[in-house]
Amino acid sequence: MALRMTKLIQNSLKKTLQMLALSASFATIVASPTASAEQLLDKVVAVVNDQIILKSQLDSKMFEQAQSLKAQNIPISDTAALRSQVLDSLIFEILQEQRAKMIGIHVSDDEINNQLQAIAQENKLSLYELRNRLNIEMANGFEKARERIEKQILIQKLREREILSQAQVTENEIQNYLKRQKLANNNTQIRLGHILIALPESATAQQREQALNTAKQLKQRIENGEDFNQLAVRHSDGARALQGGDLGWMNEQEVPTFFADAIVDLSVGQSSAIIESPSGFHLIKLMDKQSSGAGNEQVQYHLYRFIVLSDKVDRMNTPQQLLDITQSMDSIQDFQKLFERYPDIPKEVNAESDLGWRTLDRIPPVIQNDVAKMGAKNALPPLATDQGWMILYLDDVRKTTDASDQERKEAIQAIRSRKANEMFDLWLRRLRDEAYVQIK
Template structure:
């Protein structure tokens, strides 16, 4: 549903609205090689925390980011862990900025002027009044311009690089539709449904695996890692009991939108992640893997739904299906479709829930008071691929959107604007434009499947890209623990 961000300059402009201007913007210095005088000044005044390729991260930058996070409120780790986490974030931002500049990603002065004028107009200020407000919060209008320019450059570079890494095959689309129909058919059925004929020892086979995934970033601190492992262990204990794994996964995802439940469908061992296959190699049909699987993305609780023989040149055996099962082949069906648009603020480090909810509530109040147009707000502030079209998501049928979004949208009358809604993608503001009864064609199902797969792949592609950037950069950490005012 929600595409990767394609107009991140809208994100940059939206950060102005609120208690502070760009309190959590990327405080990177760029990739311009410093002169000896500048280098000496940085070392003497701020103190260098890390050398990143040809640039620096200073202790003053860490102090500023920590202060901004503390000002936002919310639960933060202990000071030492917080400084290390902030330093790592600044290093990543520095690398992105350097690479973006080397690749020629720029923002012209005229573009920047237009964005700043839009910010002023959005806040019902003249440019002169905006400068006064910036001086009271940022201290320098020129610094504000520099930070805004850097944030837009990084956002454009990130979009270009990550989007290019996502590839979706027709086979993946076919499997997605088939799996979805099979999951729908399994609702209300017992976990003890008939199993396929197992493969003889050593013979080719296909394995139907489902997972409950608890995401934890590789860069997360020990506390977050321990919390993720604790939750995964608890789910594994429940899964080994007398419960339906499909229902357990659905409930876990409902209670915590960050947790994802996924049926991978029938796959040969070479098409399963190696970590998964090693964990379920000797696990029989209907059994749960003995241990939680740890990957760079988080923790996985696995269950083998079925194992079946794969005979070369012979038709694949069919799994026994309940009488009311949904056909595995997509059919044209009549559904109620909703035309809606939204503004999305994606979940990310530095954006706490209270801040995202407050910003969207402000946009909602403006639309309801008819002082702002929803589409224009979406173009400027939404962090979704639909931003260019005013947040328009097109006609969507039942189940095409994540449950939280779908439920909130279905409660709205035509023309209504929702309160802020949280999903696994972030925070949404939703407006319903129209409804209709329509036939959902096979081709439309394929379009929806492709969009869903892209969204699912985006986060993993983004994290892989960040790790690749970090691994290929030359980074030397000098002193991250002491604030800038402390003597070296």
């Protein structure tokens, strides 16, 4: 499954009113004599570490999910498969809650209240009106909404800490992201459907072959015209299986790397070939696509500076030794040797030798033309300064978009999301592998 964590949680919160209303309908059913008799026969259907899942919990979740699929026009052709998927989702939910509590993640009242306020505004209600409506629809409806939102925020925070925060973004990745946007001259968004046939972390050859055969059979069924979403609900191991495998809208740069090549030539409605990743075998469907607009390009120079202290600087006569050093310098390693060559210079003088990436307008005018003409991996002739002789080394040159701080933040978030997408299913499976899970 692809993971767009913040947006998924927001979308889930938007549906809180609807799902609570469904739960209210289910509560009415449970209140009937027949349902009450069944409650007396409630039993444990699964054990997750030190926590149990009851049949009544599973039935309630089954009802909600069935209603949700109905709203998406996805028919249920295999109730047993749906039940298995719903049970898996409950297990994963509990595992994430347990993990969050174990590492000390908490949700404040303010965070819950902010989300409730957002839901109220979206439904054109005051918070007071929202509370009344929820309490009318079901007993303690408002409190149940708070509990649901608290759980969603808790899991959101866990995923951000365990996955998103581990996705490191380099400057080159940011620039490549912005450059791709510039070249494409648009910001394309795509909506993907996803089926995952998962592999254990240390899968045997037999397990791998069995999973691959399952993926091949599903691929053939899709080509024969069976509904992709129904197959996802029944057979996918992805965490969005119960949504028909719908990963929602994402920018092209957020698409997991191992999906990207497979969807390049897909038209809307087409499905990919089988894709293999560390988490298993994937089938992707391009469900929809849309575009909007993009940015300007500029040249940047990565400079390093070293000052050789001198009280007697003759601007007309540069020391031959320094000329020889700059003329022979053709790597960052050569530049770093200056620190060994001049160990007596106080460290603070050259403590900030890396000047970073700069456009010409951030380079002193007197040397702008020289820097612009010079190729990477070269040094300028020594420059006379009040402190002594300054050596400037140009390590690299790049073309990049003239991005605002906001655009850079969006690029970083998109890259992190893409990397998190690649890591999420594997992280979930590992969480389950490390836990005690027993299906009754």
